[in-house]
Amino acid sequence: MKVTIYDVAKEAGVSISTVSRVINNTGRISEKTRKKVLKVMETLHYQPSMVASALTGKRTRTIGLIIPDVANPFFAEIARKVEDRGRELGFNVLMCNTDNNPETEEMYLSLLKQKSVDGIIIGTTTKNYTVLNELLHEHFPIAFIAQDIPELAIDVVRVDDFLGGYQAVSHLVSLGHKKIAIMLGNLNRTSDKDRLQAYRQVLQENGLEYDERLVIYTDYSMEAGKRAAFELLRSPQKPTAIFACFDSLAVGVYQAAKEMGLCIPEDLSVVGFDNTILATIVDPPLTTVAQPIDEMGRQVVDLIIREIEGEKNMKQRVILPPELIVRHSTKQL
């Protein structure tokens, strides 16, 4: 029932090696034989089994994509771009959501290896390095997107988080804000660390006081943003502006503000980060730091595929510039 290379060979009156050669376009084949085999393949609806060819040393042409959550627009957009570029280059993507759970991540890492994917793109916060280090040692192709581990020589494609944070906070300062809060995820993400670093530096450069109570650690969900915003806005050190390190957090801020009867940007300025679709549909449209998601997705795929093809032997970090998109959630104080 399933037609194999043997069926084609028999039907065409040649050996399976000849068929294999015309499939892969290798070796020498007379035009006549090639035509004949091609025609038989056609009439028999023959499709080579990728499982079999993977077993004989060829690629699976599949890459794993490990992210926290596709339902999060930022990662959904990344996933889309990765898949697009992968398709262009003949690779499929196996999607893995971990919710940043280290065990899930570790499980996936070894599962993907078992499944012989050709490479793995990681967009999650990794803390547990055991499996990761193993893979790295075996020179398993791995690349990080929107995520970095400074202590390791690895392939990375990310935005310049420090610069992005700098732009965001500078913007608020230039509007006259003095009490600026920052909401971020955990400091395991270097991106968050860099943005916080920028925040401190801008404050310092402008002679503003750094108040720890205005630095809120949370996760990346809207609910978390909302909760954190409530806390901030009800505290005595109520800020006049908030730099939310993800658009999703910013949306949470919007919701809290609305429930408290505060107007954005009149009563509160908000800057987000990522420039996902959320930024444009929220009212007022969110001023945010754009990550070049398209370019990032494209470049990680290119990077990892070059690694897979063995075309490069040196790891590299690609740091792309962010861009502050000023919309209507920020206002002169």
Add this chain to the structure above:
Amino acid sequence: MKVTIYDVAKEAGVSISTVSRVINNTGRISEKTRKKVLKVMETLHYQPSMVASALTGKRTRTIGLIIPDVANPFFAEIARKVEDRGRELGFNVLMCNTDNNPETEEMYLSLLKQKSVDGIIIGTTTKNYTVLNELLHEHFPIAFIAQDIPELAIDVVRVDDFLGGYQAVSHLVSLGHKKIAIMLGNLNRTSDKDRLQAYRQVLQENGLEYDERLVIYTDYSMEAGKRAAFELLRSPQKPTAIFACFDSLAVGVYQAAKEMGLCIPEDLSVVGFDNTILATIVDPPLTTVAQPIDEMGRQVVDLIIREIEGEKNMKQRVILPPELIVRHSTKQL
């Protein structure tokens, strides 16, 4: 370098079939031997190659998911649920975006088969049945989610679109609206057809005139929704309410209304469909028909896996009830 079943066998002083038996927990193995083999596997960090075992007739434990676009929140949420349930049951998902392009879809269908995925879940509008029919004939496990082809006996999990449309339009009518527009995708999707059908029926039941000019065909993007809304709202037959068949279209309506200086719900009532995250973050929160995405994702996976495991031989349609979620985008006329 790569450790295989042979290495384990040699190290443990047994044959490879014994190792295979302990891996798969089949046949009879003495406790002593099993322990010994297990220990060797452990110390050697042995992981069976799934490619090899797939070649010998076992499953790949991978399912393909074909959707229009993960960057669309509705499909992102579906993808997430599918992956979650798949993981629980030991299956990975290969993500495929087609933008509803028939060629891309056909390409993926045959590619997925070549890659020997165990089953395929489809959420796209299929028009081209050739490859699909082939697969169906070969009893290749296929299930549809949020998508149906009434002419075919297939596995389907979807919401009751007629009922959903009925609820949405009835709600608007009950608020006193008489000029109600409907915005939908193309009529190839049965879901759209059913919603339109419901729209007509509600109008009729309430003695309202059916005006073709209030029926707008578009695609599912925000931009399309915006364009369509502009057109409607500037036309002489300007409606007082719009039933947008996707939340994303509804968001487009919001944007158009805002640019035209119209207030929702004072000047225009809007009902969406899907109840994606968009509905809650838009201002005012969108009244919409909720699809039970969690349940749908869970059930397609269960359905297809039962099919894969050969536990069922009859196709079935699972039609889940929608729920009208009244928020603040609709108002008594």
Add this chain to the structure above:
DNA sequence: GTTGTAAGAGAAAGCGCTTACTCAAACCAA
């Protein structure tokens, strides 16, 4: 007419597993 070389294609050995078949040892009832 030899010899040398290149072109075209087949034979066969894997790739890392699963599984049907086989067989020796151990056990048990009569």
Add this chain to the structure above:
DNA sequence: TTGGTTTGAGTAAGCGCTTTCTCTTACAAC
């Protein structure tokens, strides 16, 4: 003790490909 069962484990034949080697022709050069 004998014959019949279990039990535990090995042998070997694939699964559907790729690829190295080998071999036969054909043809050009001398």
